[in-house]
Amino acid sequence: MIAALAGGVGAARFLRGLVQVVAPHEVTVIVNTGDDDELLGLPVCPDLDTVTYTLAGAENPETGWGLAGETFACMDALERYGLPTWFRLGDRDLATHIFRRERCRAGASVSEIAAEIADAWRVGCTILPMSDEPVGTRLEVADGIELHLQEWFVRERAEPPVVDVRFDGADTARPAPGVIDAIADAETVLVCPSNPIISIGPILAVPGVRDALRGRRERVVAVSPIIAGRSVKGPADRMMADLGIEPSCVGVARAYADFCSALVIDEQDTKRATDVESTGMRAIVTDTLMRDSRISAALARRTLAAVA
Amino acid sequence: MIAALAGGVGAARFLRGLVQVVAPHEVTVIVNTGDDDELLGLPVCPDLDTVTYTLAGAENPETGWGLAGETFACMDALERYGLPTWFRLGDRDLATHIFRRERCRAGASVSEIAAEIADAWRVGCTILPMSDEPVGTRLEVADGIELHLQEWFVRERAEPPVVDVRFDGADTARPAPGVIDAIADAETVLVCPSNPIISIGPILAVPGVRDALRGRRERVVAVSPIIAGRSVKGPADRMMADLGIEPSCVGVARAYADFCSALVIDEQDTKRATDVESTGMRAIVTDTLMRDSRISAALARRTLAAVA
Numbered sequence: 001m002i003a004a005l006a007g008g009v010g011a012a013r014f015l016r017g018l019v020q021v022v023a024p025h026e027v028t029v030i031v032n033t034g035d036d037d038e039l040l041g042l043p044v045c046p047d048l049d050t051v052t053y054t055l056a057g058a059e060n061p062e063t064g065w066g067l068a069g070e071t072f073a074c075m076d077a078l079e080r081y082g083l084p085t086w087f088r089l090g091d092r093d094l095a096t097h098i099f100r101r102e103r104c105r106a107g108a109s110v111s112e113i114a115a116e117i118a119d120a121w122r123v124g125c126t127i128l129p130m131s132d133e134p135v136g137t138r139l140e141v142a143d144g145i146e147l148h149l150q151e152w153f154v155r156e157r158a159e160p161p162v163v164d165v166r167f168d169g170a171d172t173a174r175p176a177p178g179v180i181d182a183i184a185d186a187e188t189v190l191v192c193p194s195n196p197i198i199s200i201g202p203i204l205a206v207p208g209v210r211d212a213l214r215g216r217r218e219r220v221v222a223v224s225p226i227i228a229g230r231s232v233k234g235p236a237d238r239m240m241a242d243l244g245i246e247p248s249c250v251g252v253a254r255a256y257a258d259f260c261s262a263l264v265i266d267e268q269d270t271k272r273a274t275d276v277e278s279t280g281m282r283a284i285v286t287d288t289l290m291r292d293s294r295i296s297a298a299l300a301r302r303t304l305a306a307v308a
Numbered sequence: 309m310i311a312a313l314a315g316g317v318g319a320a321r322f323l324r325g326l327v328q329v330v331a332p333h334e335v336t337v338i339v340n341t342g343d344d345d346e347l348l349g350l351p352v353c354p355d356l357d358t359v360t361y362t363l364a365g366a367e368n369p370e371t372g373w374g375l376a377g378e379t380f381a382c383m384d385a386l387e388r389y390g391l392p393t394w395f396r397l398g399d400r401d402l403a404t405h406i407f408r409r410e411r412c413r414a415g416a417s418v419s420e421i422a423a424e425i426a427d428a429w430r431v432g433c434t435i436l437p438m439s440d441e442p443v444g445t446r447l448e449v450a451d452g453i454e455l456h457l458q459e460w461f462v463r464e465r466a467e468p469p470v471v472d473v474r475f476d477g478a479d480t481a482r483p484a485p486g487v488i489d490a491i492a493d494a495e496t497v498l499v500c501p502s503n504p505i506i507s508i509g510p511i512l513a514v515p516g517v518r519d520a521l522r523g524r525r526e527r528v529v530a531v532s533p534i535i536a537g538r539s540v541k542g543p544a545d546r547m548m549a550d551l552g553i554e555p556s557c558v559g560v561a562r563a564y565a566d567f568c569s570a571l572v573i574d575e576q577d578t579k580r581a582t583d584v585e586s587t588g589m590r591a592i593v594t595d596t597l598m599r600d601s602r603i604s605a606a607l608a609r610r611t612l613a614a615v616a
Contacts, residue, residue: 071379071381075403077402078403081407081424083407091399092381092384092385094382094385094402095385096389102391120389120390
């Protein structure tokens, strides 16, 4: 069995490769829910949906999030009413959030609903939220204002420099049912190529998760989301720099070294392998830029082999 | 000033004619909310929306309800999740219900929201719900089962015979702010060509409304929704027959005679004028089949003249 810690787009692409080299039912994905938000009265779980849609092969290939062939008639119509529409929910995507809200109202937990949505999309992996309790990633920006992650990322286009990151509710959140067992029982635990601060960070902040990973350190392997000092997608590089973390695979290594024994880094970072290894991790050098699913699959195979 | 009691499609078409012959700002429409329901967690007010969309010229001309050029991507996507989709909400129409829910949650009343939606669509008339309190039209069908109106009308395609009609909550509902004043102050009060039982009936069931109409009886004029024993649209004829009311303009006259001094009936019903007048109402015979907006306008003009 394999457990994988996942954020959004980068993780989803990696997982798409993973299920080409191992049977989907052997994979349990533990997904960041720190980005979850309520938009237009609907509970939105961006990373859970990105992982599910991508594993179903239904994602928008251009953005990596949302659904392929999506339309936005409802959002366009909402503009008439003056409601905030900075977070664009597609018409088909809306159905997922309407379903989630109906199930929430009926008392279902985040993990029950995530499983139902994965089932509806015929995803063979087990998809777990990191917690059934709300954990909200809050970013303090330069001018002292605190923003919800989505406000910062979507509405403010990830522009304001980040001074601090806080995971609201993480103190008291419990890992969702199955999370700790998945880590404890896995032959291999993968940390997908996601933003270490706001995608993997919230998962690590759930009490018990980091300790469970430390207990399996020799079986935990991460893929660096930073290549040659830049994030492939998203604001990880700038955010790391803002927070005084070197925006490189070495910075990632330092953040993960206590619970992770190997880091897969890109060929462009070959010269940084020694620095990565100075953190106490093994460095595996390969092509990590997932330009197509063949490369994703090769990367997954190489990553699994790193701690085999 | 003119007050008009209105249900859905028939009323909306009539009102569209009315605002061609009088200034929209002189018209206050008092709309049935007995059909209101919560669908997919969203508050849906079918008659309010039909009246608003039609007065905005945005209605689907084929159905008379919903929006022209509507798409159903969200509903189609919901089928994946097994939620009930018998009530098809269009993608653009969904925006109205999302807005309504957001405003409900913020504490706005049904009438405040109706006014905001009318404003957003630049409708010049005042559009009032009959009450800010919920009144639910419930139909008892032959086998003793009680259905919400929409369940009967949409899900069951108006097929089960109706044994009884009940307006849940009508005992304690209060007329929405402005309703009684609109009736009391109007030069003319119009009862639009709507189903007497389930469209006009719920408005009459709100305490105080029927009495206010009786007080203005000489100024109240109705348009029969039944032509030659058949409803132009919808199940009014069968429902009247089911409930022992003659499905004709005469049956309508008997239902309205206590608060209404004139009934506009169709040329096809010329021979029934005497029977209508035997109820104590004057009968006005004209073309009432609104095949186009010119006929709607002529009908409105003739109806206003009936009590001028």
